[in-house]
Amino acid sequence: MAFELSPLPYDKSALAPFLSAKALEFHHDKHHAAYVKKLNELIQGTKYEAMSLEDIIRATADDKVKPTREVFNNASQVWNHDFFWRCMKPEGCGKPSGALADRLSHDFGGYDQFREEFKHAAETQFGSGWAWLVVDGGRLKVTQTGNALDPVDNGKPALLTIDVWEHAYYLDFQNRRPDFIATFLDHLVDWDFVAGNFEAVQEKVR
Numbered sequence: 001m002a003f004e005l006s007p008l009p010y011d012k013s014a015l016a017p018f019l020s021a022k023a024l025e026f027h028h029d030k031h032h033a034a035y036v037k038k039l040n041e042l043i044q045g046t047k048y049e050a051m052s053l054e055d056i057i058r059a060t061a062d063d064k065v066k067p068t069r070e071v072f073n074n075a076s077q078v079w080n081h082d083f084f085w086r087c088m089k090p091e092g093c094g095k096p097s098g099a100l101a102d103r104l105s106h107d108f109g110g111y112d113q114f115r116e117e118f119k120h121a122a123e124t125q126f127g128s129g130w131a132w133l134v135v136d137g138g139r140l141k142v143t144q145t146g147n148a149l150d151p152v153d154n155g156k157p158a159l160l161t162i163d164v165w166e167h168a169y170y171l172d173f174q175n176r177r178p179d180f181i182a183t184f185l186d187h188l189v190d191w192d193f194v195a196g197n198f199e200a201v202q203e204k205v206r
C-alpha cells in the first residue's frame with residue numbers, strides 16, 4: 001500500500017513569526033512530499049509494500065547498496081519529518097516539567113545543560129542531518145545523525161529532533177543555522193509531545 005504524506009499538525013502560518021508559512025510550504029509540501037513520492041515509486045511491486053515505515057527502516061538500514069539504500073533513505077526521511085513536525089507547536093516551548101524534567105536533571109545536570117548539549121549537536125552536525133534527544137540504555141542522550149539516518153534502526157527511542165538540513169532553515173535564516181536552532185529551542189518545541197514520548201518509553205520498560 002502506498003504511503004501518504006501526513007498533513008502538518010498545524011496551519012502553515014501557525015509557527016510564524018519564528019518559521020514562515022513559505023518555509024513550511026517548501027519544507028512540507030515539496031521536500032517531505034518528495035520523499036513520500038520517491039519511496040512509493042521505489043517500493044512498488046516489492047516486499048516493502050506490505051511493511052510499516054518502521055519495519056522498512058529496520059529491514060534496510062544495514063544495506064549500503066542501491067536500490068535498497070534509496071528505499072532506506074526515503075523511508076527514513078519520511079519518518080524523520082513526520083516526527084519533526086510533531087516536535088513543534090504554535091506557542092510552543094516553555095520548559096519541560098514533571099518526570100521528564102527530573103530525568104533531564106539527572107542525566108544532564110539540568111535543562112540548561114541539556115539545551116547546550118542539544119544545541120551543540122545540532123550546530124556541529126557536519127552537512128545535512130539531524131540532532132536528537134533519545135533514550136539509550138535507560139538514559140537520556142543527545143545524538144546527531146547524518147543525512148537520512150535516524151535512531152529507529154538501532155532501538156534508541158527518539159523523544160525530540162531538529163532537522164538541520166539547509167532546506168529546513170535557509171528560507172528564513174539563510175546560512176544562520178545557530179539562529180534557527182535557538183529559535184526552535186526557545187519558541188517552538190512542544191514539550192508535551194516530548195514528555196508523551198518519554199512516558200511511552202517508560203511504559204514499555206515497566
Ligand code: FE
Nearest residue numbers: 031163165168
Ligand atoms: Fe527536512
